[in-house]
Amino acid sequence: MPALYALVGCATIYVTFVAQMEGADSFVQFDDNATHLGMISAMSEGASYSALKTTVYPSLPADQTPFSLSSFYPNAWHIAAAIVCEALGCTAPIAENATNIALVALVYPLGTCALLGCLIGERNRAAISAGAFTCLASIAFPLRMLTVHGAFPNLAAFCCLPALAALFVSLLPTRGERLFDPRLAAGFLIASAGCALTHPNSIFTASLLLLPYLLLNYLPRLIPGQGWRRISRSHFLLLTRGLLCLAYVGMWLILFNSPxxxxxxxxxxxxxxxxxxxxxxxxxxxxxxxxxxxxxxALIIVGLVRALRSGSLRWVGISYILIALVFVLGLTLDYETRRLISGFWYNDPERTAAMLAIAAVPLSSLGLWSVAQVLTGTWLTLQKRLGHRPLHARRVAAAALLVAAAALTCVNFDSRPMGNEPSPFGFASDQVRRTYRFSDDQVYTARERSFVQHVKELVGEDALVLNNPFDGSAFAYAADGINVYYKSCRPSNETQESASIRMSLNEISSSRSVQDAVKKTGARYLLLLDGPKHTEGDVYTMLGDYRADVWAGLNVDDDTQGFELVLSDGVLRLYKIVCD
Structure with a gap:
């Protein structure tokens, strides 16, 4: 069964994601990903592998670090990618893509396999098999999270959620002699810590997914069957559930108001x-x-109805409804109120939609299995009426599931246009093609990248090169290994030298303070690419926070005193700083 999930997962991700990329080293050119790639590169080049603190600057001399960006950030995903980067000697973009592909093609499907095994029971292999064809059927997750924002730590944490849920359900069984399985306690605690250190909001998502299981399935095992004093068992159970819900809401409010x-x-x-x-x-x-x-x-609705009618699976339907409320209210309430509902997910509908897609997988699996059962029953009835020798019921069920899964695959994953509109996976695949490439409409283009590689050959890997990060050169460090000064677009705890360079570098020939600042950094070159390409309302790309006045000192041309043109290609420039 795990082999089936792995095979279908790898095939799906190859067709919908890998095959649509321009190359193994293409990457998402959003502001967040400039930071992620820098963190991966910094770790692999000697920075700390701390799970709690991070920086985009490797072990450089202090004078070559313009910002003190070391701060708290859950770092587990970056550590995994950095290990790949260092062990294989590949660039940060390749390590990033490899890590993400492993997560969405293997970790997420195999976790789903484990969860469905816990929910449905390992004997019902047909029902578990259905999940292999539905866990990647929504474009909301993981495909959208691979292309929008570059929220890869969140992507990684979400990929681990099914496995975490499987551990929780196994830890607190509803049958058997044990009320609590101590063998799984350590595993669940480690998994919870791992998810939290990948992205904390995965724990809030897990709580919404698993609270109904605790209330509806596990709690009744703990309530005495003979009642408690004068309160009947049903009333005591209702009271206990109410108190737990109040405690949950109270904890939610405490954390919501926490600094x-x-x-x-x-x-x-x-x-x-x-x-x-x-x-x-x-x-x-x-x-x-x-x-x-x-x-x-339709499959999700069928599965939801079936889950709500089942005593053991009702909690799965309730979980989906809870997360659907977070998604709906997070889009429809006023901006101030929605913070309370969806604030732990940055009030981002892309992330709450991803949560909803994950919660829907058990339901769509039940729905696909239900369709297979209808097909099985229809075939067996037809065989009986025609007087034919009936086939083995299990073989018919397996064939029916394959037919239903094939129909789902052909219809759901079809990338051809639907009339004048693109199909869902056609739209998602086109997003991948437009995102993972170095085209002229990107911030860091193929031409700029080729120019940067020539610059690297000329100045070497270790030479410090001043730059404007918003013209795409922030990616030059992680993607092409050139030691640019500004490896991030986000000034924080800036040094005085950096402020002088950023605001007044073009006055170097007449300003002693700028000359001293450049000399202290040891920089000898200035790299200028084509940009920044900023448009009003640019919220998704790395240019959303760009302000020309903040980077005015980097407005240098061939006539600016103190700079000698070394290399050029159209508007692309490399200057040598010649002012002593």
Whole structure:
């Protein structure tokens, strides 16, 4: 069964993601990913492998570090990618892509396999098999998270959620002699810590997924069957559930108001939809992308009805409804109120849609299995009426599941246009093609990259090169190994030397303070690429925070005194700083 999940997962991710990339070293050119790639490169080049503190600057002399960016950040995903980078000697973009592909093609499907085995029971192999074909069926996760924002730590944490849920369900069994399995306690604690150190909001997601299991399935085992004093068992169970829910809400409010999460919950994306739109997006499994996946949505509804009618699986349906509420309310409430509901996910509908896609997998698996059961029953009945020798029921069930899975694959993953509109996976695949390439509409283009490689041959890997990070050169360090001064677009705890260079470098011929600042850094060159290419309202790319006045000192041309042109290609320039 794990082999089936791995095979289907690898095949799906290859077709929908890997085959659409321009190359193994192409990457998402968003602001967040400039930081992620820098952190991976810094770790592999000697920076700390701390799981809690990080920096985009490797072990450089202090004078070559413009910002003190070492700060708290959950770092588990960066550590995994940095190990790949260092062990194989590859660049940070290749290590990043390899890590992400392993997560979405193997970790996420295999965790889903384990979870469905816990929910349905290992004997019902047909029902578990259905999950192999549904766990990657939504474009909301993982495909959208591979292309939008570059929120890869969140992607990694979400990929681990099914395995974490499987551990929790196994840890607190609803049958057997043990109320608690101590053998799994250590594993669950380690997995929880791993998810938290990958991205903390995975723990909030896990709590929404698993709270219904605790309340509906496990808690009844702990309530005495003969009642408690004068309170009947049902009333005591209801009271206990109410108290646990109040405790959960209280903890939610405490953490919401905690300074630890203030930067996260206060971040509000200015996106809204009407309530009917949001509900329709949930029913059709289009979620935030606005591309309805009707067949997948129908399977989810069938699975939801079946789960709500089942005593042991009702909690799965309740989990989906809870997360659907987070998604819907996070899009329809006013900006101030939605912080309380979806703030732990940056009030980002892309992330809450990904959560909803993950919660839907057990339901869509149940829905696909239900379709296979209908096909099985229809075939066996037809065989009986025709007087033919009946085939073995298990073989018919397996064949029916394959037919249902093939139909789902052909319809759901079809990338051909649907009339005048692209299909969901056609849209998602096109996003990958447009994102993972070095085209002229990107911040860091193929031409600029080729120029940077020539610069590296000329000046060497260790020479410090001044740059404007917003013209794409922030990626030059991680992608091509050139030691640019500004490896991040986010000034923080800036040195005086950096402030002088950033604001007044073009005055070096007349300013002693600028001359001293450059001399202290040891920089001898200035690299200028084509840009920054900034447009108003640019919220997704790395240019959203660009301000020309903040980087005015880097406005240098061939006539600026103190700079000698060394290499050029059109508007691309490498200057040697000649002012002593």
């Amino acid at each position: 630890l999460f203030s930067d996260i919950v206060d971040f509000v994306w200015q996106f809204s939809r009407t309530l009917p739109e949001a509900l329709w997006n949930v029913l059709t499994a289009g979620y935030y992308a606005r591309f309805p996946q009707y067949l997948l949505g």
